[in-house]
Amino acid sequence: MPSPEPRPYAPLTSRYGSIGQGGEWREAIEAYYxxxxxxxxxxxxALGAGFGGAALRWYRMIEGEALTRERARIEEITDTLSVEFDPDEFTLDEAHxxxxxTATETVARRLGWDFSMGVRVAILVEEVDAPWHGAxxxxxxxxxxxxxxxxPFRSAVDPDELYRVMAHEFTHAVTLNLTQGRIPHWLDEGLAMLMENAPAxxxxxxxxxxxxxxxxxxxxRDEEGLSRSGAAYVQSAQIVRHLHAVGGDEKLAQLLRAFTNNNLWDEIKINLLGEPSVEEALHEVYGFGQRELFGAAR
Ligand SMILES: [Zn+2]
Known part of the structure; x- marks a missing residue:
């Protein structure tokens, strides 16, 4: 009896897309940006979560923002600021x-960023807020x-909580632009915690x-990772509060500028000799480096 014909190979891309489809992921990501x-x-x-779920984070971010967009109403709040949200589940009232x-202007003023670029706020639809979301x-x-x-939807309902999340996240936009992406995580998150007025x-x-x-x-996405990163936020906030006690908002603003205002020799040290640029920036503004700072803030 002849064995049955093997079933024709069907590409499973639509469900089990592999990260190997790098070209197509690049297109998805380009459209995302x-x-x-x-x-x-x-x-x-069409690509799915990638081999072993390698692209899951990207997939979830894209999914959440796309579902929100599908149902969104977009409201212009100021010349540069617009908000998108699902009007069936969220009411954007005067307090929001x-x-x-207020959050974006306060952070920009405190950190010395004269910003004119556009900001879009997306209140993500509630269904995408799930434990497996990476952010x-x-x-x-x-x-x-x-x-x-x-x-996330649950952080948007209460205007005070919305302010807190906005101030935190917008700080990252400011630091990224002012330091051209050179800021280390600890300083970035510590500043964001200071700007959101996190409890000490x-x-x-x-x-x-x-x-x-x-x-x-x-x-x-797992409990242990969550608690490790939670402790990291607390430590970073503690260190930045110390910097704030030393020189206030003004020196923090100078510190962000100091990442890029370098002469040729500073750039050689950073780019060729591998000195962390935060080391150079801290010395320039405060006269001490990370080691001394971490010791003093403890
Ligand atoms: Zn953050």
Whole structure:
């Protein structure tokens, strides 16, 4: 009896897309950075989560923003600031409309950034807020048309909480632009905690700069990763509060500028000799480096 014909090979890309389809992922990601969400999501859906779920984070981010866009109403709040949300599940009232520009303007003023670029705030639809989302507490993306701040639904309802998330995430937009991406995680998150007026907590679990930066990379989808990164936020905030006590907002603003105002010799040290640029910036503004700072803030 002849064995049955093997079934013809069917590419499983639509469900089990592999990260090996790098070219197509690049297209999905390029569309994502243009904030063309329907296009980005259509490509991502065809690719799936990637081999071993390697592209899951990207997939979930694209999915969340695309579903939000599908149902969105877009409201211009100021010349440079617009909000998108699903009007069936979220009401954008006057308190929200006040909190968002107050947060962006306060952070920009405190950190010395005269900003004129556009900001889009997306209140993500509730269904995409799930434990497997890699950035469940909100995030900010430097997109081509504007800085996009994505706020999870549950953080958007209460205007005070919306202010807090906006101030935190918008800080990342400011630091990215002012330092041209050179800021280390600990300083970036510590500044964001200061700007959101986080309560002054202290941690006994004290890490050195390298370990502290690495702790922010912990996968927050599991409990242990979440608690490691939680402790990293507390430590970073404690260190930045120390810097704030030394020189106020003014020196923090100078510190951000100091990442890029370098002469040729500074740039040689950073680019060729591998000195962390935060080391150079701290010395320039405060006269001490990370080691001394981490010791003093403890
Ligand atoms: Zn942050």
């Amino acid at each position: 243009w904030d063309r969400m329907p296009e980005s999501f259509a490509i991502a859906q 409309k006040g909190a968002i520009p 469940r507490f909100g995030y900010c993306v430097d997109k081509y048309p504007y800085e996009k701040v994505c706020v 907590r202290r941690t006994g679990n004290w890490l050195d700069p390298e370990a502290l930066n690495a702790a922010f990379e912990a996968d927050r």
